[in-house]
Amino acid sequence: MSTTTPRVALVTGGSGGIGRVVAERLAGDGLAVAVQYAGNRARAEETVAAITAAGGRALAVGGDVADETAMSAAFDAVGSAFGGVDVVVNTAGIMILAPVATFDLDDLDRMHRTNIRGTFVVAQQAARNLRPGGAIVNFSTSVVRTQLPAYGAYVASKAAVEGLTLVLARELRGRDITVNAVAPGPTATPLFLDGKDDAAVADFARATPLERLGRPEDIAEVVSFLAGPARWVNGQVLYANGGLA
Numbered sequence: 001m002s003t004t005t006p007r008v009a010l011v012t013g014g015s016g017g018i019g020r021v022v023a024e025r026l027a028g029d030g031l032a033v034a035v036q037y038a039g040n041r042a043r044a045e046e047t048v049a050a051i052t053a054a055g056g057r058a059l060a061v062g063g064d065v066a067d068e069t070a071m072s073a074a075f076d077a078v079g080s081a082f083g084g085v086d087v088v089v090n091t092a093g094i095m096i097l098a099p100v101a102t103f104d105l106d107d108l109d110r111m112h113r114t115n116i117r118g119t120f121v122v123a124q125q126a127a128r129n130l131r132p133g134g135a136i137v138n139f140s141t142s143v144v145r146t147q148l149p150a151y152g153a154y155v156a157s158k159a160a161v162e163g164l165t166l167v168l169a170r171e172l173r174g175r176d177i178t179v180n181a182v183a184p185g186p187t188a189t190p191l192f193l194d195g196k197d198d199a200a201v202a203d204f205a206r207a208t209p210l211e212r213l214g215r216p217e218d219i220a221e222v223v224s225f226l227a228g229p230a231r232w233v234n235g236q237v238l239y240a241n242g243g244l245a
């Protein structure tokens with residue numbers, strides 16, 4: 001890791017609940033940050049403005065993570081603006097819940113296109129472009145272990161992300177690039193909160209020994225560690241969920 005050249009991060013889903021806070025945290029750590037968005041440009045621009053106002057460097061880049069042409073262009077844009085890419089954080093993702101027996105297969109394809117293909121396309125760009133000293137942080141979910149009913153299609157997509165993460169860490173032998181995944185538990189963002197009533201949210205909060213939901217800041221702390229000082233953590237899935245079993 002160079003001590004003179006600022007490191008550069010690309011955060012997919014930077015317009016989302018966790019992604020925004022991750023982008024701000026990495027900027028606070030001293031990285032220049034590309035805030036990637038799909039539909040919500042205004043929120044990505046807000047995040048860029050907040051980072052810039054705090055004295056950091058940021059830009060917004062758009063595009064569907066599953067579109068390889070768009071993601072190649074995004075990496076090029078970040079390289080032109082900041083000189084290269086060191087850290088890629090893949091927070092972009094969607095969650096659609098229903099029992100396997102009734103799951104709509106168009107929803108299955110849509111979710112897996114974003115969660116699996118999208119993570120893969122961005123990881124592929126990262127594998128081609130990241131500088132030595134770099135880090136890739138993918139996003140799984142603690143439901144891979146808690147195995148709640150109705151989460152089957154979502155868990156299938158995130159288990160695939162975990163598998164990709166573990167293999168890519170070994171493929172990048174000799175490059176000085178770490179590849180890990182974070183598996184959050186219930187975290188207070190639209191992805192988790194939408195469609196749940198207060199009682200359901202309270203049940204999820206009580207399920208952890210720490211008796212609260214995760215906050216995006218809790219997850220950003222873990223990403224900051226994996227993206228920066230944690231050079232000896234490689235090929236791991238870090239479950240960040242307040243002790244949820």
Ligand SMILES: NC(=O)c1ccc[n+]([C@@H]2O[C@H](COP(=O)([O-])OP(=O)(O)OC[C@H]3O[C@@H](n4cnc5c(N)ncnc54)[C@H](OP(=O)(O)O)[C@@H]3O)[C@@H](O)[C@H]2O)c1
Binds near residue numbers: 016090114183
């Ligand atoms: N919140 C939780 O409880 C929780 C728990 C475990 C794991 N996770 C995982 O954590 C990650 C972040 O979740 P979150 O809670 O921050 O969700 P969120 O607030 O709903 O944000 C989702 C983000 O993904 C982006 N996105 C969706 N489809 C995309 C596509 N095709 N191309 C590019 N970007 C796309 C959205 O961009 P636009 O808004 O610009 O369209 C948005 O920025 C996800 O991978 C999720 O599965 C979340």
